[in-house]
Amino acid sequence: MAEPQSKPASIDSFEVRILRQEAPGRASYWERHRVDYEPQMNVISVLQKIAAKATTIDGRSVTPVAWDCNCLEEICGACTMVINGRVRQACSALVDNLLQQEDPNEIRLEPMSKFPVVRDLMVDRSRLFRALEKARAWVPVDGYYELGPGPRVSPEVQEQAYPLSKCMSCGCCLEACPQYTKVELTRLSGETDEEFQQRKRATYDQSFIGAHAISQIMLFNMHPTGKHEAAARLDQLTAPGGIQICGNAQNCVAVCPKEIPLTTSIARAGRATTAHVIKKWFDR
Ligand code: SF4
Ligand code: SF4
Ligand code: FES
The missing domain is CATH 1.10.1060.10 (Alpha-helical ferredoxin)
Structure with missing residues (x-):
């Protein structure tokens, strides 16, 4: 698991773009959310915040985003998804690292592309x-x-x-x-x-x-x-x-x-x- 970095300078919130899909075989679409910054978050805690608020960046109420997770310590593999274009585990992907080392403006989340989507970020x-x-x-x-x-x-x-x-x-x-x-x-x-x-x-x-x-x-x-x-x-x-x-x-x-x-x-x-x-x- 990557060592956490310190708080990125002057970040109070950041954008998360999620590729959503309501059910197997349905069309997918991007949805944007804004999340308040907190130190030492991982992508699972970001998803929990997004699901609890269930409101897009432009104020639209939406259904909570679905994803899979279990162990929260990179042991079960259930939370695997494509984060900023790279496949990895959401529980060990740390927000501070993603914002500092990859993209200071947003985090992009997509389901794995080689497996059928069950819903949103959950795959079969x-x-x-x-x-x-x-x-x-x-x-x-x-x-x-x-x-x-x-x-x-x-x-x-x-x-x-x-x-x-x-x-x-x-x-x-x-x-x-x-x-x-x-x-x-x-x-x-x-x-x-x-x-x-x-x-x-x-x-x-x-x-x-x-x-x-x-x-x-x-x-x-x-x-x-x-x-x-x-x-x-x-x-x-x-x-x-x-x-x-x-x-x-x-x-x-x-x-x-x-x-x-x-x-x-x-x-x-x-x-x-x-x-x-x-x-x-x-x-x-
Ligand atoms: S990447 Fe493949 S080989 Fe490595 S832990 Fe995951 S399933 Fe196993
Ligand atoms: S083609 Fe073979 S070596 Fe290449 S990525 Fe697939 S399994 Fe690995
Ligand atoms: S929740 Fe088990 S690997 Fe991420």
């Missing part, structure tokens, strides 16, 4: 979580009884694994990736909720899995228990929407708030999938 990140399901991003257990101590993990493996384990599924890497394109589906007439969810999952499975999931595959494949499912995970990387889509633009690694070495994971995943495909060919 279910495709991101579906990719983790596909990637089997967990260590399998064969029961919840006392299993005794787990297998030992060498310090070398721990050193490689720990940075990857910091992923908070925020979506910044996906927002920045040129190969990760928005998929937005609307319910067909007569389609049940279950049918719609099934169609969504099938469509997500055909589209790019994303840097976060590739990195999680590398994390769980190096775990002594997780690696028993390594082949199934690598199969996902060679399936439609797999690692072959990555164009190595490296935008993902530049925006990851947890500084996860995503391009190192992608390179290792590339080597692992090549070895996996050759092995499968010889095993036939």
Whole structure:
């Protein structure tokens, strides 16, 4: 999290421009608000003030702005949005820094563009979580009884694994990736909720899995228990929407708030999938 700067000189209030959208599939529009300056605010506290006042800069009463947040300490990823054109977490984006280092006049807030908007700054990140399901991003257990101590993990493996384990599924890497394109589906007439969810999952499975999931595959494949499912995970990387889509633009690694070495994971995943495909060919 960035260290807070001191109060910007001669600022009593500032403008916040928000890209709003009333519901999925509706047109978006910009709305301007004025917020009184207080020291050490983050973007969530700015949004709380805006929602409480619910009045635009020209005195119009509006519905309160909607956004997502949970942990307020850059752990859950729920508050991820595009702030002044850069994707990041609203809870760790400090107003003093934004006004002093980026734009002294206004703060611009937009929802992430690669996920369907639910309302205003809230987006539906279910495709991101579906990719983790596909990637089997967990260590399998064969029961919840006392299993005794787990297998030992060498310090070398721990050193490689720990940075990857910091992923908070925020979506910044996906927002920045040129190969990760928005998929937005609307319910067909007569389609049940279950049918719609099934169609969504099938469509997500055909589209790019994303840097976060590739990195999680590398994390769980190096775990002594997780690696028993390594082949199934690598199969996902060679399936439609797999690692072959990555164009190595490296935008993902530049925006990851947890500084996860995503391009190192992608390179290792590339080597692992090549070895996996050759092995499968010889095993036939
Ligand atoms: S390296 Fe791959 S995953 Fe990362 S931004 Fe580029 S295309 Fe996307
Ligand atoms: S890899 Fe980084 S940017 Fe991508 S979802 Fe995880 S924490 Fe967010
Ligand atoms: S509220 Fe959890 S990361 Fe911002």
